[in-house]
Each structure stands twice: as structure tokens, then as C-alpha cells.
Amino acid sequence: MARQSSKLAVEGLESFLSEQSGLDDVNTAATIEKLAEELEETDINVAEPVKKDPVQMITEGFIYFKTNKFDKNPELYNSLAQGQWPQFLVFACSDSRVCPSHILNFQPGDAFMVRNIANLVPPFDQLRYSCVGAAIEYAIEALEVPNILVIGHSHCGGIKRLMSHPEDGSAPYDFIDEWVKIAKPAKAKVIAKFGNLSFETQCEHCEKEAVNLSLTNLLSYPYVQKAVACKKIRLMGGYYNFIDGTFEHWEFECHFSPHFPIFAV
Amino acid sequence: MATPSPTTFSQPFNFSKDVRRTTLKTSTIFGPKLKSGEIEHTHLRLLTSFMTGPRLELKASKDPPGLTQQLDNSRLESLAETENVCDFFEDLKHRFLRFKKRKFKENLEHFQNLAQGQAPKFMIIACADSRVCPSNILGFQPGEAFVVRNIANLVPTFEVHITLHLVYFEFLLPKQTSPLHFFFLCVQSGPSETNAALEFAVNALKVENILVIGHSRCGGIRALMSMQDEEDSSSFIRSWVVVGKNASLITKSAASNLSFDQQCRHCEKESVNHSLSNLLTYPWIEEKVARGELFVHGGYYDFIDCTFEKWTLDYEGGNLEKNSRFAVKNQFYWC
Numbered sequence: 001m002a003r004q005s006s007k008l009a010v011e012g013l014e015s016f017l018s019e020q021s022g023l024d025d026v027n028t029a030a031t032i033e034k035l036a037e038e039l040e041e042t043d044i045n046v047a048e049p050v051k052k053d054p055v056q057m058i059t060e061g062f063i064y065f066k067t068n069k070f071d072k073n074p075e076l077y078n079s080l081a082q083g084q085w086p087q088f089l090v091f092a093c094s095d096s097r098v099c100p101s102h103i104l105n106f107q108p109g110d111a112f113m114v115r116n117i118a119n120l121v122p123p124f125d126q127l128r129y130s131c132v133g134a135a136i137e138y139a140i141e142a143l144e145v146p147n148i149l150v151i152g153h154s155h156c157g158g159i160k161r162l163m164s165h166p167e168d169g170s171a172p173y174d175f176i177d178e179w180v181k182i183a184k185p186a187k188a189k190v191i192a193k194f195g196n197l198s199f200e201t202q203c204e205h206c207e208k209e210a211v212n213l214s215l216t217n218l219l220s221y222p223y224v225q226k227a228v229a230c231k232k233i234r235l236m237g238g239y240y241n242f243i244d245g246t247f248e249h250w251e252f253e254c255h256f257s258p259h260f261p262i263f264a265v
Numbered sequence: 266m267a268t269p270s271p272t273t274f275s276q277p278f279n280f281s282k283d284v285r286r287t288t289l290k291t292s293t294i295f296g297p298k299l300k301s302g303e304i305e306h307t308h309l310r311l312l313t314s315f316m317t318g319p320r321l322e323l324k325a326s327k328d329p330p331g332l333t334q335q336l337d338n339s340r341l342e343s344l345a346e347t348e349n350v351c352d353f354f355e356d357l358k359h360r361f362l363r364f365k366k367r368k369f370k371e372n373l374e375h376f377q378n379l380a381q382g383q384a385p386k387f388m389i390i391a392c393a394d395s396r397v398c399p400s401n402i403l404g405f406q407p408g409e410a411f412v413v414r415n416i417a418n419l420v421p422t423f424e425v426h427i428t429l430h431l432v433y434f435e436f437l438l439p440k441q442t443s444p445l446h447f448f449f450l451c452v453q454s455g456p457s458e459t460n461a462a463l464e465f466a467v468n469a470l471k472v473e474n475i476l477v478i479g480h481s482r483c484g485g486i487r488a489l490m491s492m493q494d495e496e497d498s499s500s501f502i503r504s505w506v507v508v509g510k511n512a513s514l515i516t517k518s519a520a521s522n523l524s525f526d527q528q529c530r531h532c533e534k535e536s537v538n539h540s541l542s543n544l545l546t547y548p549w550i551e552e553k554v555a556r557g558e559l560f561v562h563g564g565y566y567d568f569i570d571c572t573f574e575k576w577t578l579d580y581e582g583g584n585l586e587k588n589s590r591f592a593v594k595n596q597f598y599w600c
Contacts, residue, residue, distance in 0.1 A: 054386055054474050054560075055575075055595070061404025062573045062599050069401070070571045081482070081569045086395035094462050096385035096411045101400040102368065105360040108396045108568075115414040116458045117465055126504050131458040133501035134416045135393050138484065155380065157465065173468070179461035238357070242407075243380045245369045247361040249354060 069108075076109070086112045089139040091150040091214065093119040098153045103240055103247065111149075112139045118158030119150055121214035122182045124221050133221065140223040140233065148218060149249075151238040152211040159207045162187055163199065182217075183210040211237040215252040228254055368407075376407070385411045388466035390459070390540065391478045392418045392485065396568055399478060403573075411470060413462040417485025418477055419508045420459055420540035423547045460547075467550055467559065475544060476575075478564040479537040486533045489513050490525070512536035534574075537563040541578050542591065554580045563593075572600040 052060075070077050088111040092100050100106050100113060114135045121136075122129040139145045152159075162180040166172070186209035194205050215235050218224045227233035235252040369376055387410040389399045399405050399412060437444040466472045479486075489506040490513050509532075516532040523531065541563050545551045553559035561578040579592040 055597070057386070057405075057409070058403045058476075058564075058575065059597070059599065062402060064404050065402050066571050066599075077568065077571070080396050084395045094411050094413050094466075096383045096405075096409060097379050097407045099398070099400045099405070099407065099410075099412065101398045102407055103361060103364050104357060105363050106395075106398065108398065108401055110395060111398075112393050112395045113398060113414050114393050115412050117461045122458075126501055128457060130501055130504035131415050134485070134505035137501040138416060139393075142484065157469065173461075173464055175457060175460040175464045176469075179457055242376060245365050245376070247357075249357055 080109045084109055084112070084143065086110055086139075086143060086145055087147060088112065089136070089143075089145045089148045090114070091116075091119045091121055091148070093117065093151075093153055093156060093158065095153060095156065097242055098151070098240055100151060112143060112145060117176065117179055118156055118162070118183065118210060119152055119214065120158075120179070120182045120210065121150060121217045123217045136218070136221050137223060140221075140227055144232070146232065147234045147236060148224075149236045149238055150211050150214045150218075151240060152207045153239065154204065154207065154241040154243055156203070156207050159183065159210060160203050162210075163190075163203050163206055183213055186210040186213045208237075208239050211239065212252070219254075379408045383408055383411070383470065385409055385466075385470060386473050387411065388463070388470075388472040388475045389413070389478060390415070390418050390420060390475070392416065392480055392483060394480060394483065397478070397480045397566055402566055411462075411466045411472060413459055415459060416502065416505055417483055417489065417509060417536065418479055418540065419485070419506070419536065420463070420477065420543045421508045422543045423460070463544075463547060463550070467547075467553065473558070474560050474562060475550075476562045476564055477537050477540045477544075478566060479533045480565065481530065481533065481567040481569050483529070483533050486536060487529050489536070490516070490529050490532055509536045509539055512539040515539075534563075534565050537565060538591075545578075545580075554578070570600070572598065574598050 086109060088106070090100050090106070090111045090113045092098060092113065092115050094115045094117055099115075100111060104111075106113075112135070114132065116132070120132075122132055124133065126133060139148075158176070158180050161173075161176060162183050164170075165177055183206070186206050190202050190206045190209055194202050197205075215237055218235055219228065224233065224235075228235065236249060237252060238247060238249040240247050385408060387405070389405070389410045389412045391397055391399050391412065391414050393414045393416055398414075399410060405412075463475075466475070485502070485506050486509070488502050489509050492503060492506070492510075492513070512535040513532055516528055516535050520528050520531045541561050544561055545554065550559065550561075554561060561580075563576050563578070565574045567573070575595075575597045576593040577595040579594040
């Protein structure tokens, strides 16, 4: 439907131009330039709340990508076919509303991306958390990404589950509860500091504290420690609030204090 | 008093104690700063490999290199670095504001609805590779797909996440000449990240489709195909990609006459099918597939010539066998 609208707009413009005569060239050119800029900025692939067959969704999605991005940028995509040099390793939630490619406009090649429940980075554990560990190892050792960005978000179902269970007495899940327990230290901190506030506010604080905890857990990986010590990598946190459309970001810095020698008196 | 033998069960590692001279400062643009000094509440368990056998010894874990490494002053370009930090944050700012202007504000009502809850039709399991984000290549918009991304888009089985270890422990009490022997059965979970996401997507969000997308030139699959049994097992990548080992064995037996690159390509698709079979080892997934409430699809994105293949697992059309052969239907090839 959006594609139909833009097609109609172009046809309308062509018809307008063919009917006009004796127009001031400068003004017309300026108007057309402005219209072209606006059209260029319009993303015609915006989600519409219309129910679609799933296969039709991905068919149209792929055709749009191939026609409007891949075929129009052969140099970029030929280069990406040979290898990738992403600037970011991103940890984001699996939540359908928070894909970093949308909210931070990451294009192909920009970000090596891990997505899991509640965007958690567990501490080093080669047996239990080899999935996340493998991604960190590959991103740092093989791809040498210069930035790690952990992005939390509002109304996170994983954090809400962490904050409510087992106190709410609900039946445990097979896997979810075990996974979100990684962020238990964040929960403890939030309850200690903000226990008097509403549950929703506590969840919001926990969503941000869990990002900080994940940034701290990153330092339990030897390759991250080494890269941080050599100043080859930066660790950043982010928080996307999709209720009011805001984004916060901050950096996790590691410093050594000056050395103070102790003199015997 | 009991004197335990050198073999011990596990060595909990307290990060804040072992990295003595670490001072961490954080700067935030909101809220209170984290404390400098020791890291709070971060207790790390560095579990090491276990060896089964009559005399068990725990291998010492590799101590992570401490943060006492001296900074190379010649590399410090503090002014340039500050500028780089600002550039990155400026970049992030522009990226977000562009999204806010072009999508969020233009579709405010839709985003307000999404803020109340999500009801995606798809769960996607895709590779973490920067070139294959499903939002880019398949055009998923906010609210449409619950996405898991890991190395080589692998799905572990429901059972493999539990590993049993038999730990042997010797205890020599004072004034005793022969030690007491103890055996402990230890249950250790395998990789658990993807399982939690599957559970949430299928049981909480009730997605109707799961799509596992493989892709060309996958580094994880290449690592899997290159894996030798005698290799050092300290690599995380190896510990993870071994989840797809059956796919590599099938590939090596079926495509041994092909070049290594061609075998990798074959394995990229074989591992998608292997993941689809693994999905059916989850009882709550198999139940829904059997009832026709959930459909399981495989996909393959080739970014060299920009093509996409898609197929659907035909649950009724074939039985699952041990070597993960099953029937497929609705195969498409887009180019």
C-alpha cells in the first residue's frame, strides 16, 4: 500500500509537470528538489498493522531489500560478500520491538549482533554459556570490533519475570527462570535501593541495572579484559524506551588510580 | 580435622577479590554513578572441565589476565580518543533521531499499541553475522519478529543441555592410613541461552512460525567444519558450534568429493535442517507443530548473489529419524 502511494505520487508529479508551461525554472527546480528530498527520506517499507500471510510478508520483505538496497549498492554488498568489519558488537533483547537495525539504523556490515532474552551477558562459563561466549570470542578475536554496546529496553518481559518470580508464586518455566537469574544481582540492588517504589518503576531500574551488570560481566572474559587494558575496545550501555521514544547511552570506563607509594616513618 | 586431598569439586571465583587492583569507574549520563572500587555483587563461577575416571582431578581454570597490565603510553592519544568517543556517541545520536523522525513519530499510534504488548507472528533464529540481520534482509518491522541471534544460528536439543559428571573425591582423615572415597553425581547444564528464548516465544508469546535462517560464508559453520577432535577445548567457539556436529558429519560423508568451501556451503544448509530437527525435541514445540498451531521453516540467505531459499518442515509428511531426515514442503527460491 505504501508503495502504491509513492507510485501515485510520482505519476501525479509527472502529470503536473507535463501540464505546466511557462513555469519559473528556478522555483520549479527548487520545488522538485525539495519533493525529491522528501521522497528520498520517506521509508516506504513502514510496518502497517494489517494482517498478512507470513510467507507473503517475508517474500515482499526480501524483494524490497534486493530491489532497493542490494541492487542499488553493488560496491558495498560486493565488499561485504568478501568479509565483515563491524564497528559494534551489540547485545540486544529478542523483543520484536527493539531491533537495533531499526532504532539505531544499523545497516548490513555495521553491527555483529547477539539477541537473547533481556539482553544479558552472563559471566564466563564455557559449559553453560558457550553461546554468548562464542559470540564474544569471535567478535573480539576474529573481527576485532572496537565497541561493545549492550542495549536494554522498557517493558522487558525477561526483567519483569526476574522481578516477579518466585515471589508471585507462579509455576516455574523450564528455561526462562534459569536464564534471567543471571541478573539476580541487579534485582537485589534495585530492591535494596528502590524497594519502596512501584513494581513498574523497580522494573525500569532493573532494566538499566541489568545492562550495567552485563557490562561488568563482560570483563570476566579474558579477551575483553585484554582488549580493555590495551584500550582497543569500548564498553557502552544503552536504554531504549519505546513508550516515549527516547534513547539513553553511557560508557563503562575502567581506570587505574595513580600509584601512591607508602613511606615508612 | 579432615584434610581434603588436592582434588576439589569446584573453585568459586570471586572477581572482586582476585583482581585486586582494579578500579572501575563509570560515567553515566543519568542517575548515580556506580561505585568505584571493587565490583559489587558479581560472583563469578569459573567452572572448569571435568574428567571422569577413577581418579578425578579438577584442572585449574585459566586465570584471566588481570587488569594490572600496564597501559602502553605511546598508544594513548587522549584528546583524539575523547573525540572518537564523542564521534561514536554523535553517530548513535543521529542514528536514533533518524529512526525517531522517520518511523516512530510517523507511526505514533502503532508504536503506542506496541508499547502495550507484542504479538509477533515469527520467531527468527539467525546468525549474529553483521550482514544478515533479518530486519534488513526480510524487512521485519517493529513488532513482527521475535529474534534470537547466535553464532551460526544453531538450536541445541532439548536434552543436550543436561550433562552428567561423575566426580571422585578422596578424603584422608587424621590417624587413618587409607582414604575414604566419595562419588558425587553432578548435573551441569549445557548452553542455555537459545532454549529460554524458544520457551518464551512459543509458550508466552505463542508465535505461529519459527524460521531458522542460515547464510553463506558463515564463520561459525567454517569453524565447525574445521574442527578436529584433538584440538584444544578451551575455545568458546568450539564449545558452542559442537551443537551442530551432526550436520558436519552428514556433510562430510555426503559431500566429501567437494572442495572445502563447497562443503561449508552444504553444511550451512544442513545445519539449518539439523536445527529444525532439534526444535522438535522440545515437547511443547512438537505438540504445537503436530496440532498445526506452529510451523517450522528453514531459510538460507546467500549474500554473494542475493538469493533466498525457504522451506517448511512437513511434519505430517514424514517421520523424524535419528539422522534428522524429514520431509519438506512449500519450497521457494527468490532471486
